[in-house]
Amino acid sequence: MTPSQTTKPTSILLAATTGGHLTEGLKLFAGLPGTQLTVLSENSTRTQSMDNAHSYPKFLTGSIGGLIGGFFKGLHVIIKQRPDWVVSTGAEVGIGALIAAKLLGARTLFVETACRVRSKSKSAKVLYPLVDVFLVQHEEGLALFGGKTRHIGGLF
């Protein structure tokens, strides 16, 4: 075999709250060449139809359920699969999973949602100090956060 055929795909766990955040995450990360993606989110028609999704029931309304579920389910999936990267586009599911990832020593990447142009999401405020790579989808975002912020394009 040639070296390229023996290269192991980069494994990515995408953790995102169901709905728009998951839609963004899939647009940005699904099907990247040389990578293998699994998804962590809450139960929904979409996640339950995906082969590569780990999902859990929404057991509390509001943000707390997403955060707790993302954290504990994130711990479980990260310990079991040992992904090369844990990435997120928010919201609370992503916060919980990225905190779990940091505790377990996994590499972490957060992308601020494309709907935030000149303001910060709650996820971004919490995760900026924690993650290894912090990306914004609009150039205006570079002025909102600190020096490790990068802009490499995005949905729009």
Add this chain to the structure above:
Amino acid sequence: MIFVATGHCLPFDRLIKRVDELAIQLDEPVVQQTGEGSPAVNCKSFAYDSSLLSHFQDARLVISHAGVGTTLELLEMGKPVILVPRQRQFAEHYDDHQVETAQKMHERFGLKYVLNVSELTVDLLTDYSYVAPWTDEPLDRFRREVISILRT
């Protein structure tokens, strides 16, 4: 057909009611996806569907909340769209990020947005046909560059 997409989470009755008032004066069908809002009276409406794509495809014009996922679908489809961002002052969302999104879409793609639903008129809805010039370049760039980050 004119289709209205209000998304989910909180009611968006301000938009639903305004389009409902206009529906009886328009010369084409109007269909509204009302989510958590009140049903329409003067036109067909439904709360949710598993996907809105077929409704978007059938519509001549879409009037939509300024959610990122919906806006992206409509831009990719090349559909005329007027954005009506949900606003915190009317208890339609927890903050005004949809206003930011709509402003950015206007700057970037020339998409029309209205903050006051009284700007939606029979003449506007009848005549509006602008299609934004969509490009995949920012997304292609992100996907190219994020691979090099992830593979370090």
